[in-house]
Amino acid sequence: MIDTMMKFQNQIQQGIPAELPPANTYPRNTNSAPKRKDILSKEEKKLAIRNALRYFPKDWHSILAPEFVAELNDYGRIYMYRFQPKYEMYARPISEYPAESQHAASIMLMIQNNLDPNVAQHPNELITYGGNGAVFQNWGQYILTMQYLSEMTNEQTLHMYSGHPMGLFPSSKDAPRVVVTNGMMIPNYSKPDDLEKYNALGVTQYGQMTAGSYMYIGPQGIVHGTAITVMNAFRKKLKKGETTNGKIFLTAGLGGMSGAQPKAGNIAGCVTVCAEVNEKAASKRHDQGWVDILIFDLDELVERVKVAQEKEEVVSIAYVGNIVDVWEQFYENEIFVHLGSDQTSLHNPWSGGYYPVGLTFEESNEMLRTDPANFKIKVQESLRRHAELVNKHTAKGTYFFDYGNAFLLESSRSGADVMAENKIDFKYPSYVQDILGPMCFDYGFGPFRWVCTSGNPADLDKTDKIAEEVMVKIKVTAPEEIQQQMQDNIKWIQDAKKNKLVVGSQARILYADAEGRMKIAKAFNDAVENGEISAPIVLGRDHHDVSGTDSPYRETSNIYDGSKFTADMAIHNVIGDSFRGATWVSIHNGGGVGWGEVMNGGFGMLLDGSAEAEERLTKMLFFDVNNGIARRSWARNEEAIFAIKREMERSPNLKVTLPNLVENDLLDELI
Numbered sequence: 001m002i003d004t005m006m007k008f009q010n011q012i013q014q015g016i017p018a019e020l021p022p023a024n025t026y027p028r029n030t031n032s033a034p035k036r037k038d039i040l041s042k043e044e045k046k047l048a049i050r051n052a053l054r055y056f057p058k059d060w061h062s063i064l065a066p067e068f069v070a071e072l073n074d075y076g077r078i079y080m081y082r083f084q085p086k087y088e089m090y091a092r093p094i095s096e097y098p099a100e101s102q103h104a105a106s107i108m109l110m111i112q113n114n115l116d117p118n119v120a121q122h123p124n125e126l127i128t129y130g131g132n133g134a135v136f137q138n139w140g141q142y143i144l145t146m147q148y149l150s151e152m153t154n155e156q157t158l159h160m161y162s163g164h165p166m167g168l169f170p171s172s173k174d175a176p177r178v179v180v181t182n183g184m185m186i187p188n189y190s191k192p193d194d195l196e197k198y199n200a201l202g203v204t205q206y207g208q209m210t211a212g213s214y215m216y217i218g219p220q221g222i223v224h225g226t227a228i229t230v231m232n233a234f235r236k237k238l239k240k241g242e243t244t245n246g247k248i249f250l251t252a253g254l255g256g257m258s259g260a261q262p263k264a265g266n267i268a269g270c271v272t273v274c275a276e277v278n279e280k281a282a283s284k285r286h287d288q289g290w291v292d293i294l295i296f297d298l299d300e301l302v303e304r305v306k307v308a309q310e311k312e313e314v315v316s317i318a319y320v321g322n323i324v325d326v327w328e329q330f331y332e333n334e335i336f337v338h339l340g341s342d343q344t345s346l347h348n349p350w351s352g353g354y355y356p357v358g359l360t361f362e363e364s365n366e367m368l369r370t371d372p373a374n375f376k377i378k379v380q381e382s383l384r385r386h387a388e389l390v391n392k393h394t395a396k397g398t399y400f401f402d403y404g405n406a407f408l409l410e411s412s413r414s415g416a417d418v419m420a421e422n423k424i425d426f427k428y429p430s431y432v433q434d435i436l437g438p439m440c441f442d443y444g445f446g447p448f449r450w451v452c453t454s455g456n457p458a459d460l461d462k463t464d465k466i467a468e469e470v471m472v473k474i475k476v477t478a479p480e481e482i483q484q485q486m487q488d489n490i491k492w493i494q495d496a497k498k499n500k501l502v503v504g505s506q507a508r509i510l511y512a513d514a515e516g517r518m519k520i521a522k523a524f525n526d527a528v529e530n531g532e533i534s535a536p537i538v539l540g541r542d543h544h545d546v547s548g549t550d551s552p553y554r555e556t557s558n559i560y561d562g563s564k565f566t567a568d569m570a571i572h573n574v575i576g577d578s579f580r581g582a583t584w585v586s587i588h589n590g591g592g593v594g595w596g597e598v599m600n601g602g603f604g605m606l607l608d609g610s611a612e613a614e615e616r617l618t619k620m621l622f623f624d625v626n627n628g629i630a631r632r633s634w635a636r637n638e639e640a641i642f643a644i645k646r647e648m649e650r651s652p653n654l655k656v657t658l659p660n661l662v663e664n665d666l667l668d669e670l671i
C-alpha cells in the first residue's frame, strides 16, 4: 500500500519521465471518444506534430513523430496515449498527494476526479462530459501540470492555457494558485470549425463548464438542477394546495444529461413519462435505478399512465420509442399532460441528436449513413408534427418549456408553428426565462457545491448536517420571496444521502444564495478548524449560475435590455473572484450550448480551517453571487432589484447602480 502510494507520488513528481515509456496499445473501448473531424491541411498536420513534440526531448522525436501522425490520422487528435499514467485515476484523500501547497494538492485531487473512469465520459481522451468537455488536450499536459502542482508553493501561480501549463509564475499567498482559460479565441475565430482546427493543432480546447475547471461532480448536479426546474414548473401550473402526485411530466431523452429527468421527476413527486428511442440508453437508466418502469408498447403506456393518474402515484416510466408518438397517443386518449418538455439533442439535429418519428432507431441510423439529405427532411417533418402536437396539448392547458436543447429554435427553422405573435419570440419560454432565471438566479440562488478532501463519506454526512442546520436557521427570518427556495433546498439536503448520487469524490450540491453560501462555507471552515470534519473542504459551483455565465439562450436568456449578447459579467466574475481569494479560477468559451455561444467561468476554493480561508470565503462568495444580481438588476429584472436592494441594506460597502424604470406610454407615443 505504502509502496503503491510512493510510486504514485514519484510518478507525479517526475513529470515527463526520464526514460521513454513503452508504447501504449490504444485502449479503445466503448468509452472512447469518437473520431474527430479531419480538418487540417498537410502543412497544418506538420504543425500539429511539431506542436506535440515540443513537450518531449529531441532524441525521442523520431519515435514519437510517427506515433503522433497515426493518432492524428486515426482519431483526428493527438492524445499521446504512450504517456497515460499506469496508476489508478481517482480522487485520492488529499494527504496522499505529494505537494508543497495544500491548495495545489486539492487541485490535483479535483483534476484526478474529473479523469476518473467512473466519472469521466471518455477518460482515455481526457474528456469528462458532454462529448468534448476536456480537462487537457493530451497526456503530456496532464503529467506536466501534476508535476508543477506538486512542486509549487503558495507564492506561485500556475497559468493554464486550454490544458497547456504555461508555467509557474511568482505571485503571493493571496493570489489564486491556478488560473485557467479554455477556448479563449479572438471573436472572429470562434466558429465551430475553428474549434476543430485549433484543437487539432493542439492550441485550444473545449472545456465545457466544469470539465476544464476541475469542478465536475458527476450526475448529482444535473439531477438537482432538473429537480428544481420540474418542481418550480409545477408550481407555475398547479393551483394552491394541489400536489404533484399523479400529475404528468412528459418529456424525451434518457441520455447523458436528459437521463436525470425521471430521477428528478421522482424527487419532485410526479408521474414522469420519458420517451427514448434508443433501447440501450433506456435500459441503462432502468438498470441504474434512475427510471422505475420500461414500457415498449403505446397502448400499455396509456393504460399504465391512467392507473398512475388515478392512484396519484409518484413513478417514472420510460417509453422505448419516439416522443412524437407519445404526444399523439396521449392527445387521442385525452390524457392531460401538466408539464411538457424535451431533452433530445437538438443542438445537433442532423447527425443523430433527434430521431424522426415514423422510423425505427435502426432505420434512422441507416438513413443517416446512406442518405443524410433525406434524413434531414425527415427530422424537419417530424419537428413540425412534434410542435403541432405540443400546440394541441398546450391549447388544453399543458405548460410547455424549452429545456435548453434548442427544441424551439430547430422547430422554428423547420417551419413549425412555434413563433409568438410578434414573430421574434417563441410561443413558449425557456426554462431559464420562466423558471430558473426569475425564481433562482435573480435572487442569487445557484448550484453551490463542495467536496470533502478526506474522501470519507462520514465527512460528507457531517457537511450535509451542517448545511441543513444553517439553511433552517436562515429560513426563519428569510423574506417571503425566497422561502420556497430555502424549503426546497432544505428538503434536498435532508434527502441527499438517500438519493445516492455520489460518484467519484465525496461531493454535494445545493442551491443557495449569497447569504446561504457564505454561512454554510463559514460553518464548514469552522468544522475543519475544530476537527469535526477531518480534512479541508473544496468549495466551488457549476458555471450554470447567477454570475459566472453569459449565454444568451440559456443562463442569461431572461436578460431583456439587449445586453444578453455581451460577456462582461462572466469576465468581471472571474477577475473579481481571483483577487478576492479564490484558490483557482477559470473562464471558458463554449460549454453546454456550444463554442462561440457562451462565456462561462467558475472557481475553486480550499477551506482549510484557517482565519485566512474565512476572510477569503467572505469576500469572494459575496462578490461571486452579487456581481450577477447587480447585472440582472441593472437589466430591470424585478426579483434581482429586490435582492440587490436587500443586500445593500445589510452590506454598507456595497453600492450598486440601480435602474430608473421608464413608463411604456412615454415611448409608445414617441416611437
Ligand SMILES: NC(=O)c1ccc[n+]([C@@H]2O[C@H](COP(=O)([O-])OP(=O)(O)OC[C@H]3O[C@@H](n4cnc5c(N)ncnc54)[C@H](O)[C@@H]3O)[C@@H](O)[C@H]2O)c1
Pocket: 225, 252, 253, 254, 255, 256, 257, 258, 259, 275, 276, 277, 278, 281, 321, 322, 323, 324, 343, 344, 345, 346, 347, 348, 352, 353, 354, 355, 356, 357, 403, 404, 405, 406, 431, 592, 593
Ligand atoms: N437544460 C439544461 O440544463 C441542459 C443540461 C444539459 C443538456 N441540455 C441539453 O439537452 C439535450 C440532451 O442532452 P444529453 O446529454 O442528454 O444528450 P444525449 O444525446 O446523451 O441524449 C438525448 C437522447 O434523446 C434520444 N432521442 C433523440 N430523439 C428522440 C426522439 N425523437 N424520441 C425519443 N428519444 C429521442 C436519444 O436517443 C438520446 O438518448 C442537449 O441538447 C443538451 O445541450 C440541457
